């Protein structure tokens with residue numbers, strides 16, 4: 001009887017292994033699958049599929065570099081939106097970032113050129129007229145040929161439909177493309193795995209208007225639509241989250257001093273930009289927050305690349321103010337459930353800055369691998 005149990009348990013233990021070995025041998029014979037190919041297949045399967053929606057300014061460039069450097073990320077596409085600069089410049093900026101890292105194969109799509117409602121009040125003093133510090137001279141006259149023909153919003157819907165519940169969307173600019181996506185396909189949000197947003201504020205202190213943060217102020221209606229209708233898990237890296245988890249200017253020097261093309265690129269585009277001048281920042285952001293180097297969009301990207309970077313969140317419903325004469329575009333946190341909303345978002349509050357700094361360092365140490 002004991003012998004019988006021993007045999008049965010052994011059988012149950014080894015039978016799946018035997019089947020697996022036979023399956024492996026069959027694949028190697030039939031499809032000429034090699035061990036390196038199998039390893040690539042396994043790595044690809046376990047990677048996080050990401051779409052970046054961006055208004056590519058300097059901090060967006062840093063965030064895109066972070067995604068490109070992350071071994072666990074497969075970047076499906078970059079979709080462009082107006083914001084830091086005109087959408088045509090955004091497209092060219094994204095192409096440049098991809099080219100620095102020798103990743104030109106990643107498709108880039110052009111999206112919204114302005115907000116859903118009202119005039120396009122481009123605010124170009126932050127990162128210069130071209131969004132990348134106005135220091136790059138060698139413009140590519142054939143950039144349009146390198147942009148996909150499909151519109152960014154359609155591409156976003158198609159890719160998310162093809163990879164249902166697998167795509168992490170990281171939104172780094174005004175949310176116009178996302179708002180249009182949910183209008184064209186009401187099921188779009190539920191097909192997403194998760195959404196990371198850099199934007200909004202939680203203390204009513206604005207950085208472009210009295211009460212509103214830049215990305216939300218540029219298209220308040222879109223920010224409203226996204227925060228009301230995207231019911232997927234949503235993580236908001238607000239302006240305050242970025243500023244309260246700033247890094248030192250000594251670290252900024254270390255980052256720019258790395259001996260790799262991506263670091264040289266970042267050093268060049270930050271060289272004449274007031275937003276990366278510690279003296280200039282003392283009169284702006286540092287009035288409210290401690291002095292330091294802040295790469296806004298990289299905080300949202302870091303949360304997507306490695307969730308353990310975020311060490312504290314507030315979970316609550318939020319709403320974007322549309323009517324207020326001085327608070328239009330402001331994000332309000334509903335801590336007492338006044339709005340009776342069923343959906344809450346994760347407002348990021350604390351960050352493991354050492355881990356975040358390591359991700360930034362890795363992002364400028366490119367290209368080292370494909």
Ligand SMILES: [Ca+2]
Pocket residue numbers: 054055056057059060083084172173297
């Ligand atoms: Ca941005």
